Amino acid sequence: MRESRQAAQLGFRKGLQANPSTSAPTARTAFDYKPQSARSSNHARWFVSGLVLPLIGGLIAYGVATRDGSLLAPREPAVNLANLPPLEIAEVEIPTSAMPTSILGDTVEYVVRRNDTMDRIFRQLKLNLTDLAAIRDMPSVQEQLDQLRVGDIITLVHDEGLVQSLTRRISETAILSVTRANEGFNAEVIETPLDIQEVQTEGTIDSSLFVAARAAGVSPEVILQMANDIFGWDIDFALDIQPGDKFNLVYEQKYRDGKFIGNGRILAADFMNNGTLHRAVWFESKDGKVSDYFRPDGRSVRRAFLRAPLEFTRISSNFNPKRRHPILNKIRAHKGVDYAAATGTVIKAAGDGRVAFVGNKGGYGRVVILEHGGGVSTLYGHMSRFASIRNGQRVRQGSTIGYVGSSGAATGPHLHYEYLVNGVHKNPRTVLLPEAGPIPEEYRAEFVTKSGQMLAKLDRAGAATVTTAALAP
Numbered sequence: 001m002r003e004s005r006q007a008a009q010l011g012f013r014k015g016l017q018a019n020p021s022t023s024a025p026t027a028r029t030a031f032d033y034k035p036q037s038a039r040s041s042n043h044a045r046w047f048v049s050g051l052v053l054p055l056i057g058g059l060i061a062y063g064v065a066t067r068d069g070s071l072l073a074p075r076e077p078a079v080n081l082a083n084l085p086p087l088e089i090a091e092v093e094i095p096t097s098a099m100p101t102s103i104l105g106d107t108v109e110y111v112v113r114r115n116d117t118m119d120r121i122f123r124q125l126k127l128n129l130t131d132l133a134a135i136r137d138m139p140s141v142q143e144q145l146d147q148l149r150v151g152d153i154i155t156l157v158h159d160e161g162l163v164q165s166l167t168r169r170i171s172e173t174a175i176l177s178v179t180r181a182n183e184g185f186n187a188e189v190i191e192t193p194l195d196i197q198e199v200q201t202e203g204t205i206d207s208s209l210f211v212a213a214r215a216a217g218v219s220p221e222v223i224l225q226m227a228n229d230i231f232g233w234d235i236d237f238a239l240d241i242q243p244g245d246k247f248n249l250v251y252e253q254k255y256r257d258g259k260f261i262g263n264g265r266i267l268a269a270d271f272m273n274n275g276t277l278h279r280a281v282w283f284e285s286k287d288g289k290v291s292d293y294f295r296p297d298g299r300s301v302r303r304a305f306l307r308a309p310l311e312f313t314r315i316s317s318n319f320n321p322k323r324r325h326p327i328l329n330k331i332r333a334h335k336g337v338d339y340a341a342a343t344g345t346v347i348k349a350a351g352d353g354r355v356a357f358v359g360n361k362g363g364y365g366r367v368v369i370l371e372h373g374g375g376v377s378t379l380y381g382h383m384s385r386f387a388s389i390r391n392g393q394r395v396r397q398g399s400t401i402g403y404v405g406s407s408g409a410a411t412g413p414h415l416h417y418e419y420l421v422n423g424v425h426k427n428p429r430t431v432l433l434p435e436a437g438p439i440p441e442e443y444r445a446e447f448v449t450k451s452g453q454m455l456a457k458l459d460r461a462g463a464a465t466v467t468t469a470a471l472a473p
């Protein structure tokens with residue numbers, strides 16, 4: 001049996017561990033870490049989906065795989081995909097337990113590069129193209145195979161170019177495994193469930209949100225999730241953050257075979273901004289129809305407009321605690337807010353609306369104006385470039401409309417943002433923003449129970465914070 005591993009021969013095998021700066025161990029040792037007792041509902045869902053087998057090495061792999069490919073059909077996700085944080089496939093490595101063992105041949109671990117297709121990969125590796133055609137002919141396999149992302153690893157075992165097996169991770173929790181059969185090939189999907197654990201962590205800001213996050217062992221991705229997806233309607237994370245602000249988070253961490261592979265969703269969050277406590281809790285109804293963040297009283301965290309219409313990034317997070325925001329003192333004359341941000345920072349539509357103007361306008365440079373109904377319009381100036389939008393087009397809140405620049409009369413790269421009601425300028429930082437609706441009445445009892453449990457975890461950790469702060473209205 002020849003076994004020559006040619007990993008890294010073609011393409012280069014990167015350490016795809018996400019968030020090298022976050023270490024699970026840090027969070028584990030420094031904070032109230034609940035190893036076994038606090039499993040999330042996601043975890044429970046896997047169990048009900050039939051994966052009740054013990055997680056012993058590779059046993060589960062073949063235990064749940066089907067040979068008829070029935071698992072290959074994409075299943076309806078139980079959560080609202082629009083609300084999910086971007087999928088972090090932290091680790092695409094195929095566990096050796098998922099690899100067929102009795103196959104002769106050379107093993108190649110191919111790391112997908114830009115513009116790769118399966119056809120190109122097979123040609124590069126001098127593999128049999130008839131095999132590829134046969135593999136792609138199997139029901140549902142073609143789709144699983146053809147959706148390649150840069151960095152994916154495809155493990156191939158071949159004998160003089162004849163494919164013996166092909167294995168690749170198709171999701172965080174599943175591997176596609178194709179093996180040569182007496183006639184043609186067999187395909188199966190091997191489930192590799194994640195172990196989701198909850199961690200709690202808190203921090204106080206003294207120079208920047210990200211410095212505080214690092215000190216608390218929280219990854220930048222988790223902090224960005226908090227700023228962009230949870231409190232972005234209420235707090236302007238570019239301009240409002242003050243020294244002494246505090247955060248307190250309960251969030252998920254994903255493990256596979258005992259190995260940390262990435263962070264998951266924030267389940268509950270407190271953010272104390274300038275003495276006011278904002279809190280939110282993730283709620284997913286049993287029937288899967290509601291999945292979003294809510295305030296403790298059941299109101300959605302969403303509002304008709306984002307407080308700051310730009311993608312909050314590490315770059316835009318720095319603030320100088322000794323400096324006042326000079327622009328705010330002359331907002332009346334200025335009629336807008338300026339956000340200093342790196343050229344290229346994503347500018348988002350503050351609310352649902354329609355493009356009323358996209359083009360050049362004197363001192364504004366490249367500018368976009370959106371009309372939102374109810375007499376509200378918003379304006380975004382000095383862009384470096386526009387996203388692909390045109391006059392009259394409808395845009396959704398949060399969608400990209402352009403990128404920060406310094407076109408027009410700008411001394412440096414920044415976003416100039418105006419908020420107008422019936423043509424009258426309002427201060428976008430303080431204007432009262434319409435709220436989204438509360439949780440539907442039929443889910444209220446379920447919400448109260450679930451959110452109560454989750455908020456209790458925050459309270460246990462941040463008791464001092466909670467009792468001394470006024471909850472945001």
Ligand SMILES: [Zn+2]
Nearest residue numbers: 336337338416
């Ligand atoms: Zn300005």
